[in-house]
Amino acid sequence: MTFEVGELVAGARAGRPRAVARLISLVEGASPRLREVMAALAPHTGHAYVVGLTGSPGVGKSTCTSALVGAYRRAGKRVGVLAVDPSSPFSGGALLGDRIRMGEHATDPGVYIRSMATRGHLGGLAWAAPQAVRVLDAAGCDVIFVETVGVGQSEVEVAAQADTTVVLLAPGMGDGVQAAKAGILEVGDVFVVNKADREGADATVRELNHMLGLGEARAPGDWRPSVVKAVAARGEGVDEMVAALDKHRAWLEEHGALAARRVRRAALEVETIAVTALRERMADPSGDARLTALAERITAGTLDPYTAADELVAGLTGE
Amino acid sequence: MTFEVGELVAGARAGRPRAVARLISLVEGASPRLREVMAALAPHTGHAYVVGLTGSPGVGKSTCTSALVGAYRRAGKRVGVLAVDPSSPFSGGALLGDRIRMGEHATDPGVYIRSMATRGHLGGLAWAAPQAVRVLDAAGCDVIFVETVGVGQSEVEVAAQADTTVVLLAPGMGDGVQAAKAGILEVGDVFVVNKADREGADATVRELNHMLGLGEARAPGDWRPSVVKAVAARGEGVDEMVAALDKHRAWLEEHGALAARRVRRAALEVETIAVTALRERMADPSGDARLTALAERITAGTLDPYTAADELVAGLTGE
Structure with missing residues (x-):
């Protein structure tokens, strides 16, 4: 399905229920275009x-x-x-x-x-x-x-x-x-x-x-x-x-607590998106092969999960 | 509380309920010494x-x-x-x-x-x-x-x-x-x-x-x-x-599926430990300051959460 993110966002801002529903479906489906959607929505939230x-x-x-x-x-x-x-x-x-x-x-x-x-x-x-x-x-x-x-x-x-x-x-x-x-x-x-x-x-x-x-x-x-x-x-x-x-x-x-709560909420949102992105990298073909090799050593009893996690993170962050 | 990991592990392996309970309490409390515990347990699982x-x-x-x-x-x-x-x-x-x-x-x-x-x-x-x-x-x-x-x-x-x-x-x-x-x-x-x-x-x-x-x-x-x-x-x-x-x-x-299941389970375990370690880094003082700064720009509507997540990951992985 092709769609114009700009058009959907404009539709949602104009209060069109179909545009709103469509955007939430993109969230549900973890659409790769959410990045664009969220960038377009940011100034209006x-x-x-x-x-x-x-x-x-x-x-x-x-x-x-x-x-x-x-x-x-x-x-x-x-x-x-x-x-x-x-x-x-x-x-x-x-x-x-x-x-x-x-x-x-x-x-x-x-x-x-x-x-x-x-x-x-x-x-x-x-x-x-x-x-x-x-x-x-x-x-x-x-x-x-x-x-x-x-x-x-x-x-x-x-x-x-x-x-x-x-x-x-x-x-x-x-x-x-x-x-x-x-x-x-x-x-x-x-x-x-x-x-x-x-x-x-x-x-x-x-x-x-x-x-x-x-x-x-x-x-x-x-x-x-x-x-x-x-x-x-x-x-x-x-x-x-x-x-x-x-x-x-x-x-x-x-008490100035509303702004603080919202900053904390945004921080959690960013953190969750970042963690999900990192998990996706771990699950991509090269990451997955590395992870499976580590997991096999764990089930064989020759590696513990913390050392394995260190190796996984090192591979991910190029340390 | 000081304790000998080797002693606790030996106690658990010998079937002493108190040692088992103590080790699970370390898990519950996310003890920093779990790394040692899991390394000592690995050959026996x-x-x-x-x-x-x-x-x-x-x-x-x-x-x-x-x-x-x-x-x-x-x-x-x-x-x-x-x-x-x-x-x-x-x-x-x-x-x-x-x-x-x-x-x-x-x-x-x-x-x-x-x-x-x-x-x-x-x-x-x-x-x-x-x-x-x-x-x-x-x-x-x-x-x-x-x-x-x-x-x-x-x-x-x-x-x-x-x-x-x-x-x-x-x-x-x-x-x-x-x-x-x-x-x-x-x-x-x-x-x-x-x-x-x-x-x-x-x-x-x-x-x-x-x-x-x-x-x-x-x-x-x-x-x-x-x-x-x-x-x-x-x-x-x-x-x-x-x-x-x-x-x-x-x-x-x-069907050879038991080994495959266990490898998948170990992979998830490692991934979760790795993700938690990354989240901890995000939450450490320097990570937290960076995250809060990003979150403040989001609540101001000048940054979207995906771009913020990119910046957070880049800071974490030194990209």
Whole structure:
């Protein structure tokens, strides 16, 4: 397929959904032309506010996202949703699911909803998600929600690469403990106890307050995470979620922390692209032959993996 | 803490649980002395058969693992269990959980059970798990089970880095579809439909056969995945699981595929160590200053991430 990068980028900036979708497909497919795409997008990014959402399967991430999308749309904002949760009705190419669950938003030209599958690519989610966010940003989204399931290491990290990270929980035995184990508590700026009409909601809030308080003592200038109760499916607590997001954003701006977060995020993005490029060199025919020869010596027990890695890096960097 | 690597390695080889535990803790903590440890272990590895187990939360991974451990112990094998599933009762340092769930095995000197948490380390699970496996291998385990939750990208990849990968499912609406979305079907050599006394077990088996059959046509020499029904909690289907594992192992050996798998696994291990070393260089003070400067230009919209990555790699490799 031939295409003009300039034309696609112009189309995306003009808000044409097909151009946006096409650009995100290039990210998903790890197109060699992404380099051109990202160069063309660069001057038009940095406008969007990026919100990461994560939580265990079943806590109602999609429902919360949908409710938040509605709230921001009512405030006249353009909204992007990037769902990289394999269990989400938004993702895995489940377009039908998208339409059903995001019913009121599916035909709204002010909303881009995109599910992403990045299996098999070397860099995976960490490589693809920031580039997809860049596309939505350049397309004029004011707010971008990046939704991931809070179970996998890569997935939690992707949700943490945001201006504000929302961690969702639901009442139920040990949910907080599970979340703590999975490492998602430490990435949350805002916590939402969803399905708060269920038994145990107050206990979950208490447990959460307890666990968050257990962390190191907060320095005077540190953010104290908000905890919000919601029943997103009925629209309850949505205003409170928006208020908590706004409060965190205001705090970041007041403390000069927003710029710092974005620099850190860009640094991670660059690092991931650089590492992926290095891994691709290791996997090219000459690199692969060298790597296989090293691996054969390891399986024979005559070489250890660290010495092998030294040799691989030396070959790569010409040391 | 000072310690003699040679002494620890000798202790692990002699089957002393404390030495094994200590070495795995060094892996978890990404000790700088791992290089020495792995060099000392290298001549003593390559004996163990490595089985990856993965599946969604709630399919009964720990119960199945425990049942398999019992079966191999009855056959006189030494067994290692490495649980890197954050939702597993084995993991997150949940030693009490380990003891309760692995009741019959907790005091068996022929079984090492270890949960691993690797949050926060640059290389993560992909970096740590193979090194922990190497420790258990050198400690004389005949079989090593590596259990991960089949939800995250990193977690599924870790389970796939095995001689035989077991994917667990349980009857229930759309479980197979969820598994397909999460990318776990493609890594399975053996499929276990656990909790097969529940309604819908036969439907799950049918759905699974259907989805596995949907893949590309199998070449004459290709492995056809086994599907086994089990109720691991009652010990039903355990012999069949063991038979399926043995069958896959025999197939790998017959087709010369076992050596090839192990070389590929060692290659990935080396690549991950090398990439982590490169990332560490990027994160050292001089690398970090360069990266931050690049990231600041990106957030200002004057640089794109690919060009930044080129500059970072050039600085790293002295190009």
